Amino acid sequence: MPNELPAHEFDPPGAWAKKYFLASRALMEAVLRPYDLGNTQWYVLYRLSGGAPVGQRTLTRELEVERATLSAVIAALVRKGLVDQLPDPDDQRQKLLHVTPAGLELWNALPDPMALIAEVAFDGVDPAEIETMNRVLSNATRRLVDYRKEHGA
CATH class of the missing domain: 1.20.5 (Single alpha-helices involved in coiled-coils or other helix-helix interfaces)
Known part of the structure; x- marks a missing residue:
């Protein structure tokens, strides 16, 4: 009888997706902790590591976070000397983000948490x-x- 099965066997795929997300995020946090980086800070460095500046508004949309949340993340990266935040020459109200030489050096020294997660999980x-x-x-x-x-x- 289906009702006699443990409740976890009825978990919808979304529940497993959430569990995977939480487990992978915890591993990512553990990998980044020695480098004094959080997940969102890592993603910002990832986006900027290619060298091209990225608009702060663009990152807000990509990460689907509140502007205030991303502003706090960016402020921390600027304080650490990893990112520069400059006015967009086309629209002074907007901010462009650039990775600094120190940010690029850190990025190149970081282990790849996404590769580790994939290796362990799959x-x-x-x-x-x-x-x-x-x-x-x-x-x-x-x-x-x-x-x-x-x-x-």
């Missing part, structure tokens, strides 16, 4: 299964985002 998993999982999650994410846009949810 070691021994058939690549075809990973491809299927990526496709399913990508499609599900797109549908949820589209639904939210269409229904104002």
Whole structure:
């Protein structure tokens, strides 16, 4: 009888996605802690490490965080000397972010937390299964985002 199965066997995929997210975030935090970086700070450095400046407004949209949250993250990176925040020459009200030489040096010294997470989480998993999982999650994410846009949810 289905009702006799433990409750966790009825977990919807979203519950497992959340558990994976929390577990991977905890591992990422542990990897970055010795470098005095948080997850969002890492993502900002990741985006800036290519050398091209990125608008702060762009990062706010990409990370889907509040402006105030990203402002605090950027302020911490500026205080640490890892990022410069300069007015956008095309729109003085906007800020452009640049990685500093110290930020680039740190970036190049950092272990890759995303590679570690993938290695630990998916070691021994058939690549075809990973491809299927990526496709399913990508499609599900797109549908949820589209639904939210269409229904104002």
